Each structure stands twice: as structure tokens, then as C-alpha cells.
Amino acid sequence: MASISLSLVEIIVLMLGAITLGITIHFFITSQRNLKNGSMAGTEINRKELDDWKMRYFNDVESRDKELSSLKEQLNEITENANIYSIEADEMRKNNRRLQQELEATRKASPSQDRAGYLEQLRDARENLLDQNEKIGNLISQIEAAREQEETTREIREENELLKQDIEEMQMQLTRREKELVNFKQKEQLSSEMTSMLDKTYAEFNILQEKIQKLESQVSQSKRINMEYDDLKEEQYRISHEMEDQKHKYQAIFSQNQQLRMDLAETEDKLREANFQRQQLQKKVAYLEELSNDLQVVTEANKKLESQIRRVGELESLLQVTEEERDELTRRQQQKGQQES
Template sequence: MNSLAIILGFQITVSLVEILIFQLGAIILGFSMHFFWTNRKTPPPSTGERPVLAGSSLNPANEWRLKYVEEVESRQKAEQQLRRDLENLKDNESLLVIELEEAKKEIDRLEELVKPDTDAPPEEGYLAQLHNAHHQLQTHNQDISRLLSQIDQLKESEKKQQATLQANQELQRTIYDLRKHLFDRENELRMVRQQQVLTNDIQERLDKAYKDFSGLQSNLQKVESYIVRPEHRSFEYENLQQSFFRLSTEFDTLKLRQQSMLEENQRLSVLLADADDKLRESNFIRQQLQKKVAFLEELNNDLQLLAEQHKRLDNQLKRVSEISGMMRKQE
């Protein structure tokens, strides 16, 4: 009976040591890969980006630009908070490795205690001590199993955090593209406004040309009525012919100007419709950006839950260390 208890205790201790050794190796390898990956994938902070929202005289555009700048600043603050959370997780992981090393040393010490002494004679109460040590090892094994499950949860949370960082990088690239796109759209809108002013000027000139044309028509009618009279045909025919040629030339010139102004007006109308389409496209892109921002906020909430779980894991590790201290006191 005594030998069976000794052999059973030795087998349990050996299995725990093997589990801890493999788990420590996996944790160290995972941390190394995580640090290497985050150092390569973390983009450098942009310091010299040109502000694209400047110089617009339209009040709705200014209001939308201010909202866009506020959203970008909030995203930058969220990114800084994520980086601070990542640093805290790294510190907690280093503390976790230290606690696991201490647990490994404690298990080695318990293994030395339960090893059978073949040279020493059997003493009274040895079997009771062996049962007590076996019970303590089982309790310690349960705590370690619970700790391993929490470590697996921590690995899953690290994967989620890596996905969050990748999504954040994609969001930064999208914001940069949207800034450039918005800058181009503002330039196009500025050109459209200038063309609209030019169109109004052309319209005013066209109205003036219509008035001049109507005046010329009335003068032509007067001249024709004057020519019809026989008493005036002889001595004013040449002057009226010259005036008619001059007025015909002016009429053709005004007609060509009117046609060119109408074509310019049509072209400006097409440009204005194109600018409206581009503005609607920009609004659609802004809505897509707001959806991505909401997605990142949800990921931030998940990271906060991850931090709370990490605190619970630290408390469990403290309990394991307290159990180890109690076992030392009992010895």
C-alpha cells in the first residue's frame, strides 16, 4: 500500500512537470512571435500630413469638415489607448512568466519531498504525510489546470488584439485616401463655383446682347420703312445700304456670340451636375467611414473586457502563490 502511494505520487509529479515545461515553452514562443509581429506591423505615426480641409467659403462644407476633423482626432486617441493597453498586457505577461517560473520551482521542491528514501528506515506517520502531500499535489494540479485554461483565453484575446491592430492600420490608410479624395473634391467644387460665377456673367452679357439685338431690329424696321418711301430713295440709298451691311455684320456677330454663350452655359451645367454626383459619392464614403468607426468602438469594448479577464488571471496567480506559501508553512 505504501509503495503504491509512493509510485502514484511520483507519477503525478512527473506529469505536472512535463505539462509545465511544455506550457512554458509554448508561452515563451508565443510571446516572442507576438512581439516580433507587432514590431513589424505597427506603422510609424504620421507627423507631417497636410491639412486638406482649408479655404472653403461654404458654411455646410465648413461644418462637415469640422465634424470630419473631430472624428479623426477621436480615432487617433482610440489608437493611443489601444497601444497603452497593449503595453499593459505585455507587462502583465512578463509577470505571468515570472509566476509560472516560481510555480515550477515549487513543484520541483514538492517532487523532492515526495521522493522515497530507500536508505532510511520507515518511520511512524510517513504514510499520513505521503497522503497529505498527495492531496496537496492534486489541489495544486487543479489550480494549474485552471491557470492553463486562462492562458488559452489570453492567447485568444491576443489574436483578437492583432486583428484590431490590422483593422486600425486599414482605417488609417482609408482616412489618408479619404483626405486626399476630399481635397480633390474641394478643388473641383471651387472650380465649379468659379464657373458658376462666369456663367452668371455670361448670362448678363447675353441679356444685354438680346436688348441690343431688339434695338437693331427696330432700327432696321425704321430704315426699311424709310426706304420704302419714293422721295427718299434717290439721295439716301447708298448710305442706307452701307448701314444695312454694317447692321447685318453686327447682327451675325451677335448671333455667333449668343450661340457660343449658350454652348458655354450648357457645358457649365454639365460640370455642375458632375460635381453634384461627386459630392454624393463623398457623402457615401463618409457613411462607410462612420460604420468602420463603430466597428472599432466595438473592438475597443472587447479589449476592455480582455483587460478585466487579465486582472482576474492575475488574482488567480496570486492565489496560487499564496497556496504555495501556505504549503511551505505546513512543511
């Protein structure tokens, strides 16, 4: 059943392909008519459309060839399966006949056997027959499916033949189309040559008109030259005055520039003096910082000495107190000795 479903899907795909091919043929014919009725300005667009239709046509032909090859492979598989199923059915029929002959032989050969064993043999034979019949039914259904598949493949072949005829017609139309394009190209070449010749004649005519206009302008310019000469004289006089003014301005600017250079030299000298004084001040500041550092060291040393002197004074006062106490103790001991004596 899976092979039947796949074949149906492929039939649907083929039908859709046939529809698309018909649509492409319709658009191709309409484009051909439009090309015949169109003007020379649309030839480039028609060429592009023709190339597009050619590409679509070749793609459709390639897809159809692939589908035909796949259908041929499926048809071969189906025929092989049908042959296998027919062989198996023949073998099953032979087995059924053989079993029936064995049953008849057992009936004739052993009439004196007990009834229970005979019934068991009958049951076994019946079960075998049922199994064989079931297998035969499956094989028959498979053979029928294969026959249906063969009918569908036959229909597909007929449709493929029709498609081949359509393709041949399309090829004929393409050849006609190419011939028409060649004719259009020739006409375009002739028209381009005619247009180029007309352009050349127009260009020569324009050149002659320009020459005539130049001659007329030269005649008119001869009258204007005198007026322009007077204007040029006035312009020269005005420019000479402007040059004098520019010279005076240049001299004034030059004197200002010299004054500015002198001022710049003075400011540079002052800047050098200021830098020298700044360096001297920096040296003095560094010397004073060193002196302040030395003074801080001396003050710290003085503070340490004062603290040590203060400590020495405290120790001396302690020694005096201890000496006085010692003298007092010796005095008391002497008094006690005198009293005892």
C-alpha cells in the first residue's frame, strides 16, 4: 500500500507539473503575440522574457526527465514484485494441491485408524489450508494492487507522451521565436545604421549653422571692438590708480612690518632677561629650601638635646634626693648607736 500512495503522490506532482507547463506555454504564446505587436523599444525586455522562459522550459524538461526516470524505476520494481508474487502464488497453489492429494491418500490408505487421530489430522490439514488460503488472498490482493499500479503507470506513460508532444511543440515555437529574434536583430542593425547616418547629417548641418553664426558674430564683433577698446582704456586708467593705491598700502604695511619686527626683537630680549631672572630665582629658591631643610635638622637635633638635658636634670635631682635620704638614714643609725651605748 505504501507503493500505491507514493505513486498517487507522484501522479499529483505530474498533474501539477502539466498545469505549470500549460501556464508557461500560455504565457509564452501571449508574450510572442505581444512581441509581434510591440514596438522596437521593447526588444530588450522581450529578450529578457525569452531568456526567462527558456530557463523555465529547460528546468521543466529536466524535472520531467527526473520524474520519468523515477517512474521507470518504480515500474520496474512493481513488475519485479508482481512476478515474485505470481511465482509465490503458483507455489502456494502447488502446495495446496499437494496437501489435498496427501489428505485424499491418507483417507484412502488409513480407513481403519481411530477416529480421534483422523480428526486431529483433519484439523491440522484445515489449519494449513486456512493459512495457505490467507496467504493466497494476500498475494491476490498484492497482484491486484500491482495491476492497478500498472494501469496508473500506463496512464502516466500516456500523459508523458502527451507532454513530450507539448515539449516538441514548445521547441518548434522556440525555434520560431529565435528566428524572429534574428530578424528583429537585423532590423535593429538597419535602424541603428539609419539613425547613425541621420545623426551624422544632423551633426554636419549643426556644424554649418555654427559656422554661419560665427561669421555673423565676427561681423557684429568688429563693431563692438571699438567700444570695447574705449572701455579697456578706461579700465586701464582705473587699474593704474588702483595699482598706485596698492603700492602706498604695501609701503605702509612694510613699515608696519618692520616696526613689528623691532618690537618682536625687544620682546624677545625682555623674554630672555625674564628667563634668566627666573632661573636665578629658581636657584635662590632651591638654596633657601636646602637651608630650611638644614634648619629643620638643626632644630630637631636641638629638641633632642633639650630633652636629653631635661632628663639629665631629672636624674641629678633624683640622685640628690637619694643622697639626702642616705645621709638621713646614716644620721639616724648613728643616733641609735649613740643612744644604745
